[in-house]
Amino acid sequence: MASISFRGLAKHFGGVVAVKDFTLDVPDGELLVLVGPSGCGKTTTLRMLAGLEAPTAGEIWLGEREIARLPARERNIAMVFQNYALYPHMSVAENVGFALRLAGVKRDEVARRVLKAAEMMGIGGLLERRPRELSGGQRQRVAVCRAIVRDPQAFLFDEPLSNLDAKLRMSARAEIRRLQQRLGVTTVYVTHDQVEAMTLADRMVVMHDGCIQQVGRPLDIYARPANTFVAGFIGSPPLNLLPVSLSATLGLPQQLLTMGSEVATIGVRPESISLRASDLRRPLHLTAQLELVEALGAESLLHLRLGEWPLLARVPGTVSVSAGDTLALAMDGSALCFFGNDGQRIDDSDLQLSLAQTHNASVVRPATGN
Amino acid sequence: MTLGTPWRAVGHLVLVLLCLSMVVPLLVALGMAFKPPNEVYSLVPWPQAPTLDNFRRLFEQVPFHLYLWNSVATTALRVGGQIVIAVLCAYAFARWEFPGREWLFGAVLGAMMVPHTLTMIPIYMMIAELQWFDTWRALVIPNLAMPFAVFLLRQHFRSFPRELFDAAEMDGAGHWRALWLVVLPNLKPVLSALAIILFIDCWNEYFWPLLVTDAPESRTVQIGIREFLEADHNDFGGLMAGVTLASLPALAVFFVFQRKVMDTFVASGIK
């Protein structure tokens, strides 16, 4: 068990900067998720932590040791790979026990620990099989088992669920969460899937172009994204980003344009829009053209058009509307986000307050506040 | 693809004749090895009264046992060395990025293009200077570098998942241990095929041993056959006995590993 600290970690590949000045503290026992689109630097950062990639600059601290220049095998870190990387010529038991045998642990001790870890992962019956005889889900479990048997100071996961089908992914996700909580080992987890990130992370790091865009708890990031990139990345479906010129159409007061800092973009949560008829409490009124309805049973996604701008609304249940209709909608003003010209979110409590005051209907402040 | 009956018959006929022409001379030779002198001119390939006398004469005329031993020892040394050096080389290219990698790789494969004719005279001169004549060194060392083996291995490394190197590293295996514990066990088929190809190549070699060995005790088995031919060019029985002995190891090695050679050739795809 140990905490991890990154200090100014950077990686250059020839002329390309993959990771820029990554600085972060990860307390002992936390499950930290690095999330972002392909090429954002999350995997490179993970590999530098693992010791598979040499940093161009910076330090990495694991507990009391600075490990950035140590070879991977001296770091006492275990990793689960995207394609599992199971040794094809070894049985499951040999795969799991490999690291222990290399470290010189006695045979019976190895067998004992392997059995214990295998039972924890539910693969006790597969110990004599070869990797090629296993299903994708089983292989993934073996890969995780191989990591936990070593009792390392940290776990690293490199998109371990991306090769599983959707259903398996959900159950595997929950299992990993439970496992980590049970073992209490500091974990760094990389994924491009923001749903995975949201559900797994104690804290989340959103990355883009080699930089940290935002660090925080998932729900905090969700409620208050730091910039338009994070806003557009997190959330399924993600935030609607509209230009401030539409503020009138959205039913927002003119003062927005003149108040405090310059507002350039308005962020609207899909679930904060509903059909006016069904939600009388929502104070902001607007109308839009319906282009497409995706009925999912428990909810419906309405693809709308506000003039020439697309707008996505998420409403509960099934609605009786059809493409081409002009819909009367209502919006929750307190859930709006405002972004400046530089893309950064404007954290202006005055703005929110005045929004609340300009409307007749009372606005229920969300519990998280501003 | 199926063929019409007349074509099929012709095809089979041609192939049967062809294969017969391959087999018959070899059978004749084999039979001759066991024929007593009075049957040597008989057209019947197999002996009526088989005898081991030809073998006896073979070993009396020339130190054939020495020839066999020389071939065994030098072939084992050479093939072993070639494989080890080629594996180390292919591993380095597969696992690491380093400056000059592409260039060095080109230099290694490019050496395949240099025909032996072009290098043999200076190498011969080197052997003279080092006084390696009649020693195993002359037969083994100049031939230890086998770029062809590197080429074959590289094809197989290409399909080797790179993540396994990372996993081995994380599990605590440095590059050396990873080579032994993770890489080599997965290379068994291609290594067997390579061993057979290199073995046959070395065992059957004629030109180079002819050049660098002179003393009777240091000849290899192929040259040994020639020695016997020169010693007594009428003893065809003895000659065929020598030929039989000289061919046994290659045949044995092949029949044991036959499948693997064929598969590897097909798998690596002839360009």
Add this chain to the structure above:
Amino acid sequence: MTATATPLGTAAPLPLRGRQWPLAPFLYLAPMIVLLAVFTYWPLLHTIYLSFVQWNMNPDQPMRWVGAANYSGIFNSPLFDAAFRNTLIYIVASIPLKVLLPIPIAIFVWTLATRGQVYRALLFLPTLFSFTVVAVVFLWLLNPIGGHFVQVARLLGGQWPNVLTDPDLAIWTILLISTWKVIGFNTLLYVAGLASINRDYVEAMRLDGASDWSLVRHLLWPLLTPTTLFVLISTVIFAIQQVFTPIDIMTEGGPQNGTTNLFYMVYQYAFRTFNVGFGAAGTVIIFAFLLAITLIKMRTLDRHVQYQQ
């Protein structure tokens, strides 16, 4: 908002010092590289140098620079005329026998699929035996006194000529023997080439109504061109280098230089008469010859080579 870090005892982060590239790969490569440098690349250069000197392998005798005298010496020698002529015969005659003839045989074997196992094993047989063994066996079969060919000819009422002592026939004898040695292997190379053709192509053509002959002409032949080229090159090299063995064992270049080739000529110069300069020059000539053939091949044939997508 990045988390502000409390330093754990150090100041600003230092850039990495020390080696950027690992040392290990060079250690692994060292044996191969050293061996290639010493036994392939340096000798290559040295040979070219030697082709311009005169020396007789005697360490007490110095080398004498003679410029292009070795080359002119070789070109003017009757041995060269014979060697060059024979080399051309070996190569040109080898093409239909060793490069083209195996193709229809291979196609047939390929159509047999697994039923052709026996054929394939038998075809490979001559490859396993050394050329020495092959030469010796045929030496017996062709023996003018009691060899099988002679006896069979006698039985049929004819006469079998002494092929190895006839200056005109000897070279064809050796040619046919070398064909015997190699035709099986080349056939299997073609079979391998055919095996790598994607079945989908065959099926697509069949659906388009192609007959057997069309299939061969429009699909198999074009897709076999890479293999054909490979076989061609190795046959040329074979005709120069590997035929040394039967030549040495059966005729030693004779009779009257009837079977010698460029390589055998070089051998005689360098290692029989110890004329290093001639030997080296001869080697360079062979190399230039091969290079010329390769260039011709590139100009004419490479354009037609087809690869599968």
